[in-house]
Amino acid sequence: MTNCIENFKNLSAQLGQRFLQDGRVSTYLRGHTAAADECIKQLAQSEGIFGRVALVALGGYGRRELFPYSDLDVMVLLEQNPDQETAEKIERFLMKLWDMGLTVGSSVRTIESALEESAKDITVQTALLEARLIEGDLLLFARLQKEFFSQMDAAGFFRAKALELRQRHQKHEDTPYSLEPNVKESPGGLRDLHMLFWCSHAAGMGATPEEMLAAGTISNQEADKLKEAHHALKSFRIYLHLIAGRHEDRLIFDLQTALAQAAGYKDTEHQLASEALMKRYYLTAKSVRQLTDIFMQMFEDKFYDEGYVQETVIDRTFIARGYTLDITHEGAFRDDPNAILRAFYLLESSAPLKRLSVSLLRELMSARDLIDEQFRDNPANKAMFMQILKMPHGVSHALQDLNQWGILGLFLPEFQHIVGQMQHDLFHTYTVDQHTMRVARNIRYFTRSEYAHEYPICTRLMQSMKDNWRLVLAALFHDIGKGLGGHHEKAGAKILQAFCERFGIDQETTDYLVFLVREHLTMSLVAQKQDLSDPDVIKRFAQIVQTEDRLNGLFLLTVCDIRATGPKVWTQWKSQLLQDLYWQTLPLVRQGGAPDRESLLLQRQKEAGEMIVKAGVTPKKIEAIWKTLTLQYYLRHTAESIAWQTISLAKVFPTDEPFVATRILPQNAGIEILVYTPDRTGLFASILGFLQKKRFSVLDARIYTTLDHKAFNTFVVFDNGGRDIDELNEKLADELTEWLSNPRELPKTKPGKLSRRSRHFPLQPLVNIEADESGKNYLLSITCMDRIGLLFDIATILNKYHVNLQTAKIMTMGERVEDVFLIDGEALKDIPTTVAIEKDLLEVLTPEL
Numbered sequence: 001m002t003n004c005i006e007n008f009k010n011l012s013a014q015l016g017q018r019f020l021q022d023g024r025v026s027t028y029l030r031g032h033t034a035a036a037d038e039c040i041k042q043l044a045q046s047e048g049i050f051g052r053v054a055l056v057a058l059g060g061y062g063r064r065e066l067f068p069y070s071d072l073d074v075m076v077l078l079e080q081n082p083d084q085e086t087a088e089k090i091e092r093f094l095m096k097l098w099d100m101g102l103t104v105g106s107s108v109r110t111i112e113s114a115l116e117e118s119a120k121d122i123t124v125q126t127a128l129l130e131a132r133l134i135e136g137d138l139l140l141f142a143r144l145q146k147e148f149f150s151q152m153d154a155a156g157f158f159r160a161k162a163l164e165l166r167q168r169h170q171k172h173e174d175t176p177y178s179l180e181p182n183v184k185e186s187p188g189g190l191r192d193l194h195m196l197f198w199c200s201h202a203a204g205m206g207a208t209p210e211e212m213l214a215a216g217t218i219s220n221q222e223a224d225k226l227k228e229a230h231h232a233l234k235s236f237r238i239y240l241h242l243i244a245g246r247h248e249d250r251l252i253f254d255l256q257t258a259l260a261q262a263a264g265y266k267d268t269e270h271q272l273a274s275e276a277l278m279k280r281y282y283l284t285a286k287s288v289r290q291l292t293d294i295f296m297q298m299f300e301d302k303f304y305d306e307g308y309v310q311e312t313v314i315d316r317t318f319i320a321r322g323y324t325l326d327i328t329h330e331g332a333f334r335d336d337p338n339a340i341l342r343a344f345y346l347l348e349s350s351a352p353l354k355r356l357s358v359s360l361l362r363e364l365m366s367a368r369d370l371i372d373e374q375f376r377d378n379p380a381n382k383a384m385f386m387q388i389l390k391m392p393h394g395v396s397h398a399l400q401d402l403n404q405w406g407i408l409g410l411f412l413p414e415f416q417h418i419v420g421q422m423q424h425d426l427f428h429t430y431t432v433d434q435h436t437m438r439v440a441r442n443i444r445y446f447t448r449s450e451y452a453h454e455y456p457i458c459t460r461l462m463q464s465m466k467d468n469w470r471l472v473l474a475a476l477f478h479d480i481g482k483g484l485g486g487h488h489e490k491a492g493a494k495i496l497q498a499f500c501e502r503f504g505i506d507q508e509t510t511d512y513l514v515f516l517v518r519e520h521l522t523m524s525l526v527a528q529k530q531d532l533s534d535p536d537v538i539k540r541f542a543q544i545v546q547t548e549d550r551l552n553g554l555f556l557l558t559v560c561d562i563r564a565t566g567p568k569v570w571t572q573w574k575s576q577l578l579q580d581l582y583w584q585t586l587p588l589v590r591q592g593g594a595p596d597r598e599s600l601l602l603q604r605q606k607e608a609g610e611m612i613v614k615a616g617v618t619p620k621k622i623e624a625i626w627k628t629l630t631l632q633y634y635l636r637h638t639a640e641s642i643a644w645q646t647i648s649l650a651k652v653f654p655t656d657e658p659f660v661a662t663r664i665l666p667q668n669a670g671i672e673i674l675v676y677t678p679d680r681t682g683l684f685a686s687i688l689g690f691l692q693k694k695r696f697s698v699l700d701a702r703i704y705t706t707l708d709h710k711a712f713n714t715f716v717v718f719d720n721g722g723r724d725i726d727e728l729n730e731k732l733a734d735e736l737t738e739w740l741s742n743p744r745e746l747p748k749t750k751p752g753k754l755s756r757r758s759r760h761f762p763l764q765p766l767v768n769i770e771a772d773e774s775g776k777n778y779l780l781s782i783t784c785m786d787r788i789g790l791l792f793d794i795a796t797i798l799n800k801y802h803v804n805l806q807t808a809k810i811m812t813m814g815e816r817v818e819d820v821f822l823i824d825g826e827a828l829k830d831i832p833t834t835v836a837i838e839k840d841l842l843e844v845l846t847p848e849l
Helices: 002-022 025-046 084-100 111-120 122-129 138-150 154-171 190-202 209-214 220-244 253-262 273-303 339-349 358-366 373-377 379-389 395-404 407-411 432-445 456-464 469-477 488-502 507-518 522-529 535-545 548-563 572-591 597-614 619-626 631-636 639-650 683-693 725-741 790-800 831-845
Strands: 053-057 072-078 104-110 132-136 311-313 318-321 324-327 659-664 671-678 696-702 710-719 766-771 778-785 804-809 816-824
Touching: 002 025, 002 084, 002 220, 025 053, 025 084, 025 132, 025 220, 053 138, 072 084, 072 111, 072 138, 084 104, 104 111, 111 122, 111 138, 122 138, 122 154, 122 190, 132 138, 154 190, 154 273, 190 220, 190 273, 209 220, 220 253, 220 273, 220 358, 253 273, 273 358, 273 395, 318 339, 324 339, 324 358, 339 358, 339 379, 339 395, 339 407, 373 379, 379 395, 379 469, 395 407, 395 432, 395 469, 432 469, 432 548, 456 548, 469 488, 469 507, 469 548, 488 507, 507 548, 522 535, 522 548, 522 572, 535 548, 535 572, 535 597, 548 572, 597 619, 597 631, 597 639, 619 639, 631 804, 639 659, 639 671, 639 710, 659 725, 671 725, 683 696, 683 710, 683 725, 683 790, 766 831, 778 790, 778 831, 790 804, 790 816, 790 831
Parallel strands: 072 104
Antiparallel strands: 053 072, 053 132, 311 318, 318 324, 659 671, 671 710, 696 710, 696 804, 766 778, 778 816, 804 816
């Protein structure tokens, strides 16, 4: 018995080594299955399991697809319930299976109990569908097969599997294009193909591509595509298991590079081996999704005949059959190539139509070779594409379908290179083309009243915008320059310029579109990295934007772009920053100029003063507080912030005791903290130490010292732990006051550890200190991996060199941070000391691997 298990393990290892050398999928899977069969037979014999017993392989093992670490599903089939002696033999046999080193799924059943469980549980029914006799009573197994298929309800089976597929797809966000897809369970993965084979087998239409072709279920082209995709996905899964050394079906970052190298992919100038590997996976998954859509609809038509449906002839190529758009005859697209794009227009522009027919989709797949240079240059096709973009409804659905069926990349060759292109960074969650589709979808959401409650300002701007189709076109091209080297926004602007010329778009619209693509990163960078209370910042941004129409478009595109990047990237704080920048810029582009700094500050003081007096603070108290403040304070805060801080401080002013006030920002964007206390060395680091201990993320910090040497600091913090923000806010002021009243020793700085994802997107920390335009202050720019306590560690290093921090702009993009600090101090005037500061910062920013 021991020998057979050792032999299985040795043979399994040999098969794995051979596969890593030759990549032969069928040889590996059949060899591994046969080795398991032989070991199981010997184990059964060693326990004396004979007589009216059948050993049956189920599931993937049943279809002879035993992956390196996949489950070993075995059923012991008996004619009748076993006596005690037989039951003990079977139990010992099943326990020994675990010694083979695989996860074992086992069951002991009679024909009656197997059929009873099958009727109750779709999982058991699916497993029995692929049952295979390993050893034992052939007649007993044949009886099971006959009775199982005689009671098979193919329509009910399909209904259950269709529901299962929908739920599984939703679990994986209904996309195969996440950056760490599951090759088995994600949409477009192996499980989708298995489901097609199961449904076809249950309906007697063939269990394999070869059988389905012979039965007339599928065409030669579809059989080839099924076999090609099945082979590719099986190859991915074998590599994954072997390289991980465990049951691992996710293409996680940890394994992508090793898998790519093992599969023979090489780095090139513009693409890493892992990116080429993932592009192959995404294109395979897309092909599986196409086949799934066709066959699921084919099965639905077979099992659920609508009976009589009203038919309406649309034109010589199309006919509406109920809610299905169909073609009038075979070869319709070859007779009318212009109808390829028109099909998607008709589907979305006609309310009764909900889907494309199986025959239409099959014709579409076979007619894609018609989309050549002549097709792309045809004025009718150009006009139809623009008509799709200008539809009042269904634009994003049409674009998604055009991309899903491979039409978009063929019609727009400039789009093709981003299809399935992985984004090798720390914050994007999807491939470039899928991110693009999501941006377009987000833009179209703002045309629909049912989404108005989410972002009222965006809905209002979108619905009032002239020719809002321009934003969809800008979205389509905003990342099209990625992977071409250099700045993708500049490359994208050039590509869009050429597109507009080719499609005859007027110069005014072209200039608008090119501006949006060229500057699509600008508003986000200004909002998150620059001081929005500084009038000069707003003035410079207004000079870039120039017009209200451009400002509106850039604001909408920026919001949609960030929201489509990934679920963790968009926050209420970023929303608030973008809105602040928008509202402050709007008057400048409307007036065509900006008021001078002095008049703007006077206006800011006047507005703040009116709010403070209305709150019941006396002018005498206002004057007493404001006498301690300089111009720099008013430059760093809006009128509303000045009013809140003055009203809060007026309750205790004057005081030499630490005073803390907090408030929740609109839309729960964070908690704003005001700290007023006698200034002292290390105060900023101490406050950050408290915030780190309380597990807050700092989004913004403004450090100011009054004329009477009081620290007048504000922070915006956010809780990433999902705690109740009202409860946190209630306790925060008292807890921080107590912390400041009883200073304690702060923890030492230490390099943080990288997250699993960060380890596979190496980012060398960057530190740069340079004088600002005035020459009096300095800008410290830091780019590095995000981690808990990062800001505290930076503050500790600055404190060590007696460097004062005035403002901190915290920009977090997934697991990457780009922070900018305004600092000053005597140490910064000495070059060797400045170099030492940069060196110490780099040391603490470089994470432990």
